[in-house]
Amino acid sequence: xxxxxxxxxxxxxxxxxxxxxxxxxxxxxxxxxxxxxxxxxxxxxxxxxxxxxxxxxxxxxxxxxxxxxxxxxxxxxxxxxxxxxxxxxxxxxxxxxxxxxxxxxxxxxxxxxxxxxxxxxxxxxxxxxxxxxxxxxxxxxxxxxxxxxxxxxxxxxxxxxxxxxxxxxxxxxxxxxxxxxxxxxxxxxxxxxxxxxxxxxxxxxxxxxxxxxxxxxxxxxxxxxxxxxxxxxxxxxxxxxxxxxxxxxxxxxxxxxxxxxxxxxxxxxxxxxx
Numbered sequence: 001x002x003x004x005x006x007x008x009x010x011x012x013x014x015x016x017x018x019x020x021x022x023x024x025x026x027x028x029x030x031x032x033x034x035x036x037x038x039x040x041x042x043x044x045x046x047x048x049x050x051x052x053x054x055x056x057x058x059x060x061x062x063x064x065x066x067x068x069x070x071x072x073x074x075x076x077x078x079x080x081x082x083x084x085x086x087x088x089x090x091x092x093x094x095x096x097x098x099x100x101x102x103x104x105x106x107x108x109x110x111x112x113x114x115x116x117x118x119x120x121x122x123x124x125x126x127x128x129x130x131x132x133x134x135x136x137x138x139x140x141x142x143x144x145x146x147x148x149x150x151x152x153x154x155x156x157x158x159x160x161x162x163x164x165x166x167x168x169x170x171x172x173x174x175x176x177x178x179x180x181x182x183x184x185x186x187x188x189x190x191x192x193x194x195x196x197x198x199x200x201x202x203x204x205x206x207x208x209x210x211x212x213x214x215x216x217x218x219x220x221x222x223x224x225x226x227x228x229x230x231x232x233x234x235x236x237x238x239x240x241x242x243x244x245x246x247x248x249x250x251x252x253x254x255x256x257x258x259x260x261x262x263x264x265x266x267x268x269x270x271x272x273x274x
Contacts, residue, residue, distance in 0.1 A: 126155030126220035127267050129163075134213045136168065136176045136245040136259060137268045138232050141202040150196040151272040154188050158218030161188040165196050165271070166211035166255045174234050175245060176209035176259035188219035202273070210271045211259070215251040223269035231268055243268035 071077045073084035129135065150165055162185040168176035183196045202208070212221060224231045224243070235242035244265040249256055 125223060125225045125267065127223045127225075127269060129212065129214040129217065129219055129221060130246075131214060131217045132248060132250050134166070134211045134247045134249050134255065134259075135265065135269060136209050136211050136247070136261065137243060138170075138234065139208045139210055139271065139273075140232070141204050141206065141208075144204045145202055147200050147202065147273045148197065149272075149274040150183075150198060150200075151274065152186075152194050152212065152269065153222035153272075154191045154194055154219055155222045156218070156220035157191045158188050158216050158220075161214070161216035161219045162186060162251070163188050163194070163215065163219065163221075164213040164251075164255060166213060167200070168209040168211055168259055170207035170209065171259075175261055176211065179255055179257050179259075180208075182213075182255045188214075188216075200273075209259070210269075211255060212269055213249065213251060213255050221269045223267060225267050235264070240266050242266060 069076060071086060073079060073086050077085065079085065152163075152165060164185060165183040166179060167181040169178045169180055171177040181198065181200070183198070186194045186196070188194070231241075231243055233241045233243055234245070242264045244267065245259075245261040246263045246265060247256070247259060247261050
C-alpha cells in the first residue's frame with residue numbers, strides 16, 4: 001500500500017474525509033490510502049515491496065518493458081577501434097600515425113566501365129613497373145554493383161614478362177590489408193588490353209585496393225602522372241601527391257596474404273572494372 005509521509009495527501013482527498021467505508025487506515029501523521037481500483041479489485045500491495053502478480057500492475061509492467069537493456073561494451077553496443085564508448089567524457093577518435101588517406105568517392109563510369117581512378121582531364125601515361133614489386137592503389141565504388149571483368153592496359157610490352165592483378169581489403173586507415181583475390185599470370189610480352197575474367201561484388205563507399213604484381217621492369221601499364229589532381233591521393237610529401245604504395249615481393253612466391261608496404265610512388269595505374 002502506498003505510504004504518504006508527513007501530512008501530504010493525494011489530490012482530491014482531504015484529511016478530514018472519512019475513509020473507513022472505503023477500507024482506508026489513518027495512522028497518526030501518515031495516511032495509508034487505497035485507490036478506487038485497488039478497493040474494487042480487492043488487491044492490496046505496497047510500493048516498497050510489491051506483492052501479487054507483476055503483470056497485473058499494467059502501468060508498472062509497461063514502464064519496465066519500455067526500459068532499455070543495460071549496455072555492455074562489445075555485446076549490445078559497438079566499440080570504436082577496440083575502445084569502449086561507455087562512460088562519461090569525450091572519446092577522441094584518431095587515425096593513428098603515418099600518412100592519412102584522402103579517399104574520395106571514385107569509380108567513374110564511362111560506357112558501363114568503372115575505373116579505379118577518375119581521369120577527367122590531362123594526359124595518361126604508360127607508367128613504369130619494377131621487378132618483384134607490388135603496386136597498391138585504392139578503388140572506392142560510387143555505387144554497389146557486380147563485375148565480371150577486370151582489365152589493365154599494357155602500354156609497353158616486356159619480352160617474357162608477366163603480371164598478376166590482386167585485390168586487397170582496407171586496413172581502416174590508408175593502406176591495403178588482406179588479400180581477397182589474385183589472378184593467374186598475365187602475359188605482358190605484348191601491348192594492349194589484358195583481361196581477367198572474374199565475378200566480383202563491389203559495395204558502394206567501401207575501400208578496396210588493387211595490387212599489380214610484376215615479374216620484370218620493362219612492361220609499362222597505363223595510368224596517371226603525379227600532376228593529375230583528380231586521381232585518388234593517399235598522402236603528401238613536400239607538396240608531392242602520393243598515389244601508390246609499393247612492396248617488395250618475389251613474383252615466384254605469389255602475392256602476400258597480408259600487405260606490408262615498403263615505399264610509395266607519385267604516379268598510379270588504372271584498372272577498368274566491367
